Amino acid sequence: MSLHMAVDVARDSRESLTAQIQSFIKREIAEGALHPGTRLPSSRRLADDLGVSRSVVVEAYGQLVAEGYLDAAQGSGTRVNGRLPGRPGPSALLDEGRVPGIRWDLRTGGRNTLAFPRREWLTCYTRVLESAGTTGHGYPPLAGELALRAELAQYAGRLRGVRTDAGRLMVVSGFAQALALLCAALPRLGVDVLAVEDPGHPGQRQFIREAGIAPVPVPVDEEGINVGALAATGVRAVLVTPAHQFPSGAVLSAARREALVEWARATDSWVIEDDYDGGLWYDRGAAPIALQRLAPDRVVYAGTASKTLAPGLRLGWLAAPERLLGELARARGRHDLGSDTYTQLAFAELLRSGLLDRHLRRLREVAHSRRQALEEAVVRHLPGAEVLGPAAGLHASVRLPRHTDEGALVAGALLRSVLVRGGAAFTCLPRPDEPALVIGHAHLPRGGVAEAVQVLGEVSRW
Ligand SMILES: Cc1ncc(COP(=O)(O)O)c(C=O)c1O
Incomplete structure (x- = not known):
């Protein structure tokens, strides 16, 4: 257990060594570098690292315990007090986690x-590791591993009717990243307002706003989004959940689908299709296929493994129109250097082997x-x-x-x-x-x- 050595004890300072260590630890807590619950080095270890006598550190720790900054429980060492206030809150898109006392x-x-499917995932992940050799993978292609994009093109085509190919697909860290990339790419195409469904996902509205795009609510009824009301807003992009509106459950009717695509063509606009639970249809009627099929040049289709596998995988995919590909790739290049290769290849294997089906x-x-x-x-x-x-x-x-x-x-x-x-x-x-x-x-x-x-x-x- 070591502390970083920006703790600069100056022997010629008027402040005592004990006081210098105390101020250092208080500052690191205040600035969020030392988190509540973090274990600190033993007094002997820190004294050795700093070249001071152990009694100096013992005194500093003792004083900080007395002031409530640290906890020193027998047997578990000295820690930053776990009851100190935490750091900034979570992203708007995160769910709130477990609530104690709830049945x-x-x-x-x-x-x-x-x-x-733990066993199946482990099988696929093991296959990936076995074929990876000992050197580890290098950086993945920005748009995702080709093997996965090829599998996804087939999967989205056969299950959801999406018209795409590996070259127009991008693997992303869930729909959240898809939305972040689109919020970065659209303003470069002159779009800085995005219509959203009302009711809709409140976290997404906040996320869009925080990304610098103004969300404009458009009402939803039992046929899905009201395309007349959408057209009246004058926006040039909309985020929809056509297969199973979130949260009302409405399916976008055939007439509205046609109208939405017509609107997008007539106004040179973009439709973002959030197919968040595509593949999870168990109604007696036939599952509606992706809206993207009607207009692959206007609709950005987004799928995610969050509902079908687990949100913790952070795995999603975008099938984008040609005209958006360049901006999306540039936005991705500014965001990160691609998604985890091992997870991508394991997912490709899950698709290839039929285990996902x-x-x-x-x-x-x-x-x-x-x-x-x-x-x-x-x-x-x-x-x-x-x-x-x-x-x-x-x-x-x-x-x-x-x-x-x-x-x-x-x-x-x-x-x-x-x-x-x-x-x-x-x-x-x-x-x-x-x-x-x-x-x-x-x-x-x-x-x-x-x-x-x-x-x-x-x-x-x-
Ligand atoms: C409407 C909607 N879209 C998308 C998602 C999935 O987001 P992600 O793929 O970032 O986990 C969710 C998850 O709860 C959702 O409710």
Whole structure:
């Protein structure tokens, strides 16, 4: 355990050696270099490193413990006090993580790791390491490993109807990076306003704003985004979730698809298609294919492994129109030097071997059974409420009876250890006459879905 040696003890200073060490540690904590909980070197080790007597360090540590900067628990050494305030908050796109004391967490946002195919991933990762040799890989191509791009072109084509090829695909660190790259590339093409769906992902709206682009909300109904309202805004780019609108679940109708593409062509505009849960369709009707198919020259298609595998992989892909490729590549070059080669090649192997398809079949079955449990529980415990949208993805939107006080229901559920978001968490403008809940169901056991909805029913009758 060592500390960096910017601690500059000056023997000829008027400040004592003990005081100098104290000030150094306080400054490093204040500047965020020494984090709460960080273990410090033993007094003997630090004294040796600094060339001072041990008693100097013992005294400095003792004083800092007395002042609450450090903790010195028997047997675990001296640490920066873990109760000191932490550093800046997380990105808008991050979900909030676990909330203590909650029995059922119904929030959307990635907790589907229940079904991560660990054995299959390990098999593929091992194959990659075995064929890699001992020297390790060099930097990956900026757009991604060719082997993965070739697999992704096939996968997106056969599963989602996307028209692309390896040359027009870019591997990215999830949709978040896709959006960051687009927010960097679009202004160079004269676009600095981006229409977004309302309701939509609140974190994405904030992310877009923080990237310097103004998000403009456009209403969504049961046919998806209102293209007339979009056209009226005068924007030249829009972010949509056509296959399974987030969070309402609406599927963009055939007429709206045509209208959206027509708008994009007529106004020289761009459509960003966030296909966040593509591949997770288990409804009786046929899965809608990608919007991109209608206009590969206008639509940037984005896929992600966050719902189908795990958000922690940070793996996504973009199929972009030719005209955007150069700007996206330049933006990527300014961002990082590409995605982790080993993860890319393991994912390529998962696709090539058919193991991903097998996993998707299982995941759809699990998600479908949870969706059925949700529908049954809603009929039983929330009379007058309705589960909206097709059976797809890992969440569903539930329309509540008009008179329901959505805020009171969400707050009451929390008191009963059920954490759920109301529709208000996703809309730009309040819609008090359209109370709703957005329920992530696929990560819960069947009994958990039923129990959580029963609690919601009990709370709603208070
Ligand atoms: C609407 C929407 N888009 C995209 C994503 C995935 O983002 P990423 O690929 O960065 O994990 C999510 C994840 O929760 C989402 O809700």
